Amino acid sequence: MAEIIDIVLAEDEPSLGQIIKESLETRNFKVHLAQNGEEALALYKSVSPKLLVLDVMMPKKDGFTLAKEIRLEDETIPIIFLTAKSQTQDVVEGFTIGGNDYLKKPFSMEELIVRINNLLHRTKTQLSAEALTIGKYIFDFPKQILTYEDTSYPLTHREAHLLFHLVKNKNQVLDRSMILKKLWGDDDFFNGRSMDVFITKLRKKLKQDDTIQIINVRGFGYKLVC
Known part of the structure; x- marks a missing residue:
């Protein structure tokens, strides 16, 4: 039986969040959905997920601010940003603060799933590397x-x-x-x-x-x- 992988998804648009959640849960992911940055941070601390999918523009705490706080505790957990922003400085900022990947809205669910799987595989293979x-x-x-x-x-x-x-x-x-x-x-x-x-x-x-x-x-x- 395939391993169920916990993911925290932060998306303030309820319909899009539900679509992403349902799509990922057909692929052996258990998705913990938050509608703002504060909820997402609480879920991160309680669930111990393997990966985070964070909308950049959220109420209470935006995705970049949330990622900065999480990186103070965990330098390794993969983070994917979902963003409507396309300015160069926004993309660079996302990676600089510790993001591993980003998707510009609108995006296909298949692309998100491929990127999630690639990051999880990359994280797993690093454990076997030597000094x-x-x-x-x-x-x-x-x-x-x-x-x-x-x-x-x-x-x-x-x-x-x-x-x-x-x-x-x-x-x-x-x-x-x-x-x-x-x-x-x-x-x-x-x-x-x-x-x-x-x-x-x-x-x-x-x-x-x-x-x-x-x-x-x-x-x-x-x-x-x-």
Whole structure:
């Protein structure tokens, strides 16, 4: 019998929330539906879900604010944003604060289900990864921690996955389009801007070892050199 997976869904439009809930529950998910950010936070704390689907524009507590609060407690739980926003800065903000994926309304239920399954699979596979050496750093991928001597740097879910792929392709070019599709779901302009932000953040966290570089190979992607 397939495992039932708990998901917290926060959607303030009752009809859309019910449609999503019913659709997901035909696919072995148990959906705990909230109509505002405060209800969603309470459900997160009581249910211990495997994944969160958060509408960005909600009463009492918006999706971005809610995600920031949850990331203070849990750096690993996958978060998908549902949004009508399409401004570049909104998309980048969503990923920067710890979102793992986003869907612009309107969207198809099949696409949401595929993205949920991809994130859950990605989270499960990370548990089998070993600690990796990057120059003088130790990268504990499952725990999402980068350590230099006695100092540890916690990584967000997306930072950890991006660094993992850079390390696995060390001294080789990591194809920009491929990694965008794998980690962001699409290689469009908005996602590309978001990835650039994460690359900058990783460079700052790796700056203690001057033998390490993340090089931008224009037109192709990035290369981790160490």
